[in-house]
Structures are given as structure tokens and as C-alpha cells.
Amino acid sequence: MSDPAVTVEVRDAHVSYRVFEEPAMGLKQGFARGRMRRQYRMIPAVQGVTLDLFEHETLGLIGPNGAGKSTLLAAMTGLLPLRSGSIRGRSRPSLLGVSSVLRPALSGRRNILIGGLALGFTRAEVERRMDEIIDFAGLRADIDRPMRTYSSGMRARLRFAIATARIPEILLIDEALTVGDEEFRRLAAERIDDVRSASGSVVLVTHNMNEIRRFCDRVVWLDEGRVRAVGDPADIVDSYLAAPSPNSR
Amino acid sequence: MSTEAAGGSGSGERTVRPLIDLTSRPTARTYLREAWRRREFAIVVPAQDLRAQNMDTTLGQLWHLVNPALLVGVYFLVFGVIIDTRRGVDNFLGFLIVGVVLFHLTQRVTLEASTSITQNMGLIRSIQFPRILLPAASVNGQTAAFVPALALAILAVLATGELPTLRWLVLPAVLVAQFALNFGTALLVARIGTTMPDLRQILPHLFRLLFYGSGVIFSVDAFVQSAAWRRAFALNPLYDVITCARWCLLGEPVDLWVVAGLVMWCIVMPAIGFWVFHRSEQRLGA
Numbered sequence: 407m408s409d410p411a412v413t414v415e416v417r418d419a420h421v422s423y424r425v426f427e428e429p430a431m432g433l434k435q436g437f438a439r440g441r442m443r444r445q446y447r448m449i450p451a452v453q454g455v456t457l458d459l460f461e462h463e464t465l466g467l468i469g470p471n472g473a474g475k476s477t478l479l480a481a482m483t484g485l486l487p488l489r490s491g492s493i494r495g496r497s498r499p500s501l502l503g504v505s506s507v508l509r510p511a512l513s514g515r516r517n518i519l520i521g522g523l524a525l526g527f528t529r530a531e532v533e534r535r536m537d538e539i540i541d542f543a544g545l546r547a548d549i550d551r552p553m554r555t556y557s558s559g560m561r562a563r564l565r566f567a568i569a570t571a572r573i574p575e576i577l578l579i580d581e582a583l584t585v586g587d588e589e590f591r592r593l594a595a596e597r598i599d600d601v602r603s604a605s606g607s608v609v610l611v612t613h614n615m616n617e618i619r620r621f622c623d624r625v626v627w628l629d630e631g632r633v634r635a636v637g638d639p640a641d642i643v644d645s646y647l648a649a650p651s652p653n654s655r
Numbered sequence: 656m657s658t659e660a661a662g663g664s665g666s667g668e669r670t671v672r673p674l675i676d677l678t679s680r681p682t683a684r685t686y687l688r689e690a691w692r693r694r695e696f697a698i699v700v701p702a703q704d705l706r707a708q709n710m711d712t713t714l715g716q717l718w719h720l721v722n723p724a725l726l727v728g729v730y731f732l733v734f735g736v737i738i739d740t741r742r743g744v745d746n747f748l749g750f751l752i753v754g755v756v757l758f759h760l761t762q763r764v765t766l767e768a769s770t771s772i773t774q775n776m777g778l779i780r781s782i783q784f785p786r787i788l789l790p791a792a793s794v795n796g797q798t799a800a801f802v803p804a805l806a807l808a809i810l811a812v813l814a815t816g817e818l819p820t821l822r823w824l825v826l827p828a829v830l831v832a833q834f835a836l837n838f839g840t841a842l843l844v845a846r847i848g849t850t851m852p853d854l855r856q857i858l859p860h861l862f863r864l865l866f867y868g869s870g871v872i873f874s875v876d877a878f879v880q881s882a883a884w885r886r887a888f889a890l891n892p893l894y895d896v897i898t899c900a901r902w903c904l905l906g907e908p909v910d911l912w913v914v915a916g917l918v919m920w921c922i923v924m925p926a927i928g929f930w931v932f933h934r935s936e937q938r939l940g941a
Contacts, residue, residue, distance in 0.1 A: 412674070414674075414677075415674055480780065481678065482677065483677070483783050484677050484678055484783050484937075485779070485780060485781075485783060487678060487937050487938065488678045492676065492678070493676075493677045493678050494674035494675060494676050494677060495674055495675065495677045496672050496674060496675070497675075498677060498783060499677070500782070500783070501781050501782065505777075505781075506775070506777025506778045506780075506781060507700070507775075507777075507778045507782075509703065509704070509707060511707045511710060512703055512706075512707055516703055519699060519703075520699065520700055520703060523693070523695050523696040523699055523700065524696060524700075524778065524782055524784065525782065526692075526693055526784065528692075528695060529695045529699065
């Protein structure tokens with residue numbers, strides 16, 4: 407396909423977030439200096455990233471811890487404000503992740519409802535897709551049991567089934583495939599292909615280089631908030647693994 | 656599986672859709688429309704949580720009824736029997752139960768809403784949705800939990816010899832006003848609670864103070880002599896709610912200032928709450 411269409415366009419994006427810093431000094435000195443406000447430090451997580459995401463593409467995002475991978479994804483979904491630069495896209499990307507809204511005490515079926523509503527489905531839409539989601543998660547027999555009684559593999563399948571119940575045009579995955587067994591990976595690969603064949607794009611953040619080789623068409627190597635290299639998965643992964651970095655994986 | 660993204664992918668022609676800015680803030684109008692479209696989230700999730708809350712107890716869902724009954728029982732024992740504050744009130748049990756139940760509703764909504772953002776940071780950092788749904792869920796959940804308590808209060812009022820009058824028809828309006836008041840307060844404290852988590856330590860004390868300033872357990876008219884001071888009570892929205900509700904159900908006297916106070920608060924509070932919440936919404940996740 408010549409001249410593939412852009413789905414997301416990131417231009418010189420800068421993202422910082424603030425973290426609360428424990429004051430090094432005691433309360434007494436704090437009073438003495440009249441500084442009772444909480445201390446924040448701005449962490450410049452993404453510092454001038456420019457990249458394009460094309461349709462029918464799975465893009466891998468690798469880099470050491472703290473390279474800004476997750477922050478970049480958060481900025482792409484509009485979860486974190488940009489300090490400067492721009493991010494434009496065909497539609498709002500969705501980050502694969504509903505785990506935080508799910509309630510372990512409730513049954514799998516009720517969690518599908520809760521997760522679906524969190525993703526923006528109406529109640530009727532969730533109920534219409536209920537069986538499909540249950541089957542995709544492979545939990546037909548256990549769906550009315552409380553989620554806390556599930557094995558970690560079952561939980562991972564349920565979360566993934568809910569999160570991808572609506573196949574978004576632009577899907578962002580942050581370390582969500584590492585859990586689960588081979589069966590789960592097969593399902594995940596199926597969904598990623600669904601998105602791609604529907605002229606969407608997938609961004610995959612992972613520390614697992616096998617996932618990169620297996621799923622990605624192109625890889626971006628982030629380091630200290632900047633793009634260090636872009637290119638073919640095999641090449642980038644090789645030079646990434648060869649790079650002398652204390653915490654590269 | 657259906658695909659939302661399908662838009663013209665199968666057709667051969669290239670329809671290049673324009674790129675939209677993904678980091679801009681929606682206008683208040685689109686924001687509210689999106690929140691309304693997703694309103695079921697703020698109804699179903701708290702309802703499921705209410706269910707889950709008492710699932711492991713013997714009495715189960717009955718606790719939503721037993722709990723307010725015990726609450727009123729304790730207050731009646733202390734303020735109706737041990738320390739007698741019944742002065743100037745004909746039907747003290749009815750008077751007390753209406754006050755306690757309504758006060759408790761606003762208190763619970765406010766306390767829960769103050770942590771509604773901080774408790775859901777994981778969700779905020781992973782899914783894009785109008786954050787107003789989180790304090791809204793607190794309001795809806797506590798309001799649903801309040802229904803059995805309200806039924807109990809009405810039963811108690813009937814059991815103590817009151818008969819329904821035309822005034823009872825005004826009660827829904829008072830409750831709607833209280834809902835609006837609660838909603839506005841919830842938005843305000845949810846916002847403040849994100850930058851100042853200390854709020855959840857302060858609020859219980861604030862409500863203890865407010866409890867005595869709202870005439871929950873005694874008649875302000877009977878205990879406060881000065882008319883000017885009595886008028887100052889009208890500035891307390893909870894005093895307004897409780898006094899108006901008592902007028903409806905028990906025929907207790909109500910000052911025009913109190914009605915004016917309630918009308919003012921149920922308009923001003925949601926406006927302030929929404930403005931404060933919406934203007935800094937984007938920074939909530941950072």
C-alpha cells in the first residue's frame with residue numbers, strides 16, 4: 407500500500423507531570439521558613455516526541471523504565487495535558503485498561519456490565535454483547551461466580567474481553583499482554599489483527615521483546631523522553647538489547 | 656465483533672477524515688452532553704457497590720433500613736430521653752427522625768464525594784470519560800441508600816399520629832432542592848479533595864458543627880431568642896432543607912427567609928460546583 411493514511415500525528419509533544427515530594431526538612435524548619443505548602447517537582451516525562459501512526463499498523467514502543475512510554479500513551483488519550491506541541495488523531499485512542507473499575511466481590515457478569523459502562527457503552531449495548539464477551543473470555547461456566555474466586559489467568563481474560571468489547575480505531579496497549587497463558591496471547595493476537603484489518607492502528611508498550619517481534623510492524627525506541635530510534639522491529643530490538651543501559655529491561 | 660472504526664474501510668475510495676486535536680478541553684456543552692450519554696455508569700456502579708457492601712452480613716440488604724433506624728434510636732435516647740431537648744416540639748420523634756435522616760444524606764454524599772476522584776485514580780489514568788460521573792455516582796449511590804431511610808421517616812411520622820395533608824405534596828420539591836444542593840457540594844468537595852486530601856479529615860468536624868447549627872436535635876425557634884440570630888440560621892442550607900421538610904410533614908413553622916435560603920442554595924451550589932469542577936478537570940489525572 408503506497409502512502410498509508412495517518413491515524414495519529416504527534417508533533418514535538420512535551421508532557422510533564424508533578425509528583426509530591428517528601429520535604430527533606432522537618433516540620434519545625436518548614437514553619438521557620440514559612441513554607442507549609444506541599445512540595446511538588448515537575449517530572450519532564452516526554453520531551454519533544456514527533457511520530458506518525460499509520461492505518462493497518464502495529465507500532466511497538468520500547469525503552470527503559472522511566473523513558474516516558476506510558477506517559478506518551480496517556481497524552482495520546484488526552485488523559486494528561488501537553489505542556490507544548492500537539493497530538494492530533496482521527497478519533498480518540500483508547501487505552502486498554504478497565505481493571506481499576508472492576509469489583510472483585512461481584513460476579514463476572516456484573517463486572518462486564520460495570521466495565522462496559524465505564525468504556526462508554528449503554529446498558530442495553532452491554533447486555534446485547536454480554537454472551538459474546540463471555541464466550542470470548544471463555545468463562546461460560548464461571549461467569550456468575552465472584553471475580554475474586556477466579557484464577558489470575560481467568561481475570562486477565564475477562565479484563566481483556568471487556569476492554570476490547572468495542573474495537574477502537576486506535577488501540578493502545580500498555581503491558582496488558584504479559585499476563586495470561588498461550589491461549590490468552592492467541593486471543594490478544596486475534597483482536598490486534600481485528601483492529602488492523604479495520605484500518606485502525608495499535609500501539610503496544612512492552613518490555614517483552616518476543617511480543618514486539620511477534621506483533622509489531624515498526625518499533626519506536628524511547629529514551630529519557632525522546633525518540634532514540636525508529637524502524638524495523640528486528641533491527642531496533644537488536645540494538646536496544648545491545649545498548650549498555652543499566653535498566654534496559 | 657462489531658467495529659466502530661469501520662467507517663468506509665471496506666469501500667475502495669479514500670475518504671481522508673480530518674485529524675482532530677486530542678488534547679483540547681471540550682466545551683461545557685459537549686462535556687455535559689457526553690456525561691449525560693454515559694449517565695448509566697453513575698447509576699449502575701454505585702448500585703452494584705451498595706449491593707456488594709452488605710453481601711457478607713446476616714441481615715444483608717436489610718441493613719439499609721436497620722442502620723438509619725439505629726441512628727435515630729441513639730439520638731432519641733440521648734436527646735429525647737437522657738438530655739431533654741424536646742422543648743417547643745409537639746412530635747419530637749417525628750421531628751428528630753426527619754432532621755437526622757435528611758442531615759445524614761447530605762453528610763454521606765459530601766464525605767463520599769470528597770474522595771471520589773482520589774479513590775478512582777486508576778480509572779482516571781486509564782479511561783477518558785467525563786470525570787463528573789464520579790462525584791455523580793457518589794450522589795446517586797447515597798441517594799439510593801437514603802430511600803429506605805426516607806420511607807422509615809415517613810412511617811415514623813404517620814405512626815406518631817400525623818395525618819397526610821396537602822403540604823406533603825411539597826416534600827418532593829424540597830427533596831429535589833436537596834439533591835441539587837448535594838450535587839453541587841459533591842462537585843466542589845471532589846475537586847478540592849484532589850489538591851487537598853486533608854479535606855476528608857476536616858469534613859467530619861465541619862459536619863459535627865453543622866449538625867448543631869442545623870437544628871437537627873432541637874428546635875432553633877425555641878432555643879434561639881434573637882430574631883436576627885434566627886435569620887442567620889437561614890444561611891445554613893441544611894437548616895433550610897430540614898426546616899422546610901418538617902413544615903411539609905409535621906406542620907412545624909417555617910420562616911420566609913428559610914424558603915428563600917433554600918431556593919438560593921439549590922441554584923448557587925450546583926453552579927459553583929460545576930464551574931470549579933469543570934475548569935480544572937483536565938488536571939485531575941496529573
